Amino acid sequence: MKELSERTKDFTDSVIRRMTRIANKYGAVNLSQGFPDFNPPKQITDRLSEVASEGPHQYALTWGAKNFRDAIAAKYEHFSEIKVDPESEIVVTCGSTEAMMATMLSITNPKDKVVIFSPFYENYGADTILSGAEPIYVPLVPPDFTFSIEQLENAFKQGAKALILCNPSNPCGKVFTFEELTAIADVVKKYDAYVVTDEVYEHIVYAPNKHIYMQALDGMRERTIVCNSLSKTYSITGWRLGYVIANPEIIDRVKKVHDFLTVGAAAPLMEAATVGLKFDDKYYDELAAHYAHMKEVFVGGLEKLGLKYTDPQGAYYVLVDVSEFGVKDDVKFCEWLAQYVGVAAVPGSSFFREDVHNLIRFHFAKQDDTLNEAINRLAGLRKAVAEAGDVEWR
Ligand SMILES: Cc1ncc(COP(=O)(O)O)c(C=O)c1O
Numbered sequence: 344m345k346e347l348s349e350r351t352k353d354f355t356d357s358v359i360r361r362m363t364r365i366a367n368k369y370g371a372v373n374l375s376q377g378f379p380d381f382n383p384p385k386q387i388t389d390r391l392s393e394v395a396s397e398g399p400h401q402y403a404l405t406w407g408a409k410n411f412r413d414a415i416a417a418k419y420e421h422f423s424e425i426k427v428d429p430e431s432e433i434v435v436t437c438g439s440t441e442a443m444m445a446t447m448l449s450i451t452n453p454k455d456k457v458v459i460f461s462p463f464y465e466n467y468g469a470d471t472i473l474s475g476a477e478p479i480y481v482p483l484v485p486p487d488f489t490f491s492i493e494q495l496e497n498a499f500k501q502g503a504k505a506l507i508l509c510n511p512s513n514p515c516g517k518v519f520t521f522e523e524l525t526a527i528a529d530v531v532k533k534y535d536a537y538v539v540t541d542e543v544y545e546h547i548v549y550a551p552n553k554h555i556y557m558q559a560l561d562g563m564r565e566r567t568i569v570c571n572s573l574s575k576t577y578s579i580t581g582w583r584l585g586y587v588i589a590n591p592e593i594i595d596r597v598k599k600v601h602d603f604l605t606v607g608a609a610a611p612l613m614e615a616a617t618v619g620l621k622f623d624d625k626y627y628d629e630l631a632a633h634y635a636h637m638k639e640v641f642v643g644g645l646e647k648l649g650l651k652y653t654d655p656q657g658a659y660y661v662l663v664d665v666s667e668f669g670v671k672d673d674v675k676f677c678e679w680l681a682q683y684v685g686v687a688a689v690p691g692s693s694f695f696r697e698d699v700h701n702l703i704r705f706h707f708a709k710q711d712d713t714l715n716e717a718i719n720r721l722a723g724l725r726k727a728v729a730e731a732g733d734v735e736w737r
Contacts, residue, residue: 358693366687391615407435414620431591439572447474462694480696499534516655641707644718675736
C-alpha cells in the first residue's frame with residue numbers, strides 16, 4: 344500500500360478528547376473537555392422545534408443564510424461599534440474551528456510563518472500544519488501570562504505574515520488589555536501583517552476585565568480577520584455554527600475555501616439560532632453573571648483547598664499549579680488523577696510549546712452539583728498523593 348499523507352502523519356489524538364474517554368472509563372467528574380452540561384436558552388430550542396416541521400432543510404446559501412448573517416452583523420456592531428456588510432464581510436462556517444481553518448487556507452501559502460502565543464488552543468498547531476504554514480511561538484509567561492513585545496517583534500522580523508490571537512484566552516484565561524492589544528497592533532501594522540482573532544469567549548469575561556475587539560483599534564479594521572462562534576455564547580457547542588468577519592477581499596477568498604471545505608453550515612440550526620443572535624443585553628449580562636457564579640464555586644473551592652492557580656480573567660478554564668506534588672509528567676498525573684481522585688483535567692503540556700509540566704487545566708462550565716462534587720473529590724487529593732507510593736508521574 345502507498346504511504347499515507349506526510350502532512351498529517353504526526354497528528355496525535357486530541358489530548359482533550361482522550362481525557363474525556365479516560366474520565367468515562369473511571370467515572371471521573373469530567374472537567375477536561377470544555378462544554379457546558381446545562382441546556383441552551385429555551386427560546387432557541389423552542390424555535391428549533393418549530394423549524395423541525397417548517398424547515399429550511401435544504402442547503403442554505405454557501406456563505407450563510409441571509410437572516411443569520413444580518414443578525415451576526417447587527418450583534419457585532421452592537422458590541423464592537425464596527426459596522427460590517429453582511430453580504431461582503433461575513434462567512435458563516437461550521438464552528439469557529441472551520442472559520443480558523445478556512446482563514447488560514449485563505450491567507451497563507453506553504454512555508455509562510457504565523458505567530459502563535461503559547462500556551463495556545465490545541466487546534467492552532469494543526470491549522471498551521473494543514474495549511475502548510477510554520478508556527479513561531481511567543482511565550483505568555485505564567486503565572487501572569489505576560490509577553491515580551493521584543494519577542495513578538497522578533498517573530499515578525501522573521502517574516503511572519505499573521506498572528507493568531509485568542510482573546511479571551513483558552514487555556515490561560517487571559518483577557519488582553521487595551522495597552523497590550525495596542526502594542527500588538529503597532530507591531531502588526533509595522534510589519535504589514537494580519538491578526539486572526541479567536542473571540543469565542545468574548546462574552547465570558549470577569550469584572551473588572553473587559554473584552555476589547557482588535558478590529559476596533561486604530562488601523563486594524565482591514566487587517567483583522569475575526570473568527571467567532573455561537574458555541575460558547577449560546578451553549579450550543581454541538582450545533583457547529585461559527586463565522587468569519589473580514590474585509591471584502593479576504594472574505595471573497597474565505598467564501599470559496601469554505602464552499603469546498605463544507606458547502607455550508609446546517610440550515611435549520613442557523614434559522615433556530617438567529618433567535619439567540621437577537622437577544623438583548625440582558626442575556627449577555629446574565630450569561631456573564633452565570634459564569635462568574637460557576638467560577639466562584641469552582642475557583643473559590645480551589646482557593647479553600649489551598650491549591651495554587653491563576654485566577655482567570657475570562658473564558659471558563661483555570662490552570663492549577665501542581666508543582667507541590669512533585670509532578671514531572673503531567674499527562675500521567677492527569678490519568679492518575681482521573682483514576683484515583685475521580686476528577687479529569689487536561690495536562691497543561693498539551694497547550695505549551697515550552698517545557699511546562701506543572702500545570703493542569705480544569706474547565707468549570709458545569710452545574711453547581713458537578714463542580715461541588717469535583718471540589719469534594721479534590722479535597723482528597725493531598726491524602727491520595729501521600730498514599731500513592733510509586734507513581735509514574737513523579
Ligand atoms: C479558543 C477556542 N476556539 C475555538 C473553539 C472551538 O469552537 P467551535 O465550537 O466554534 O468550533 C474552542 C472550543 O473549545 C476554543 O476553546
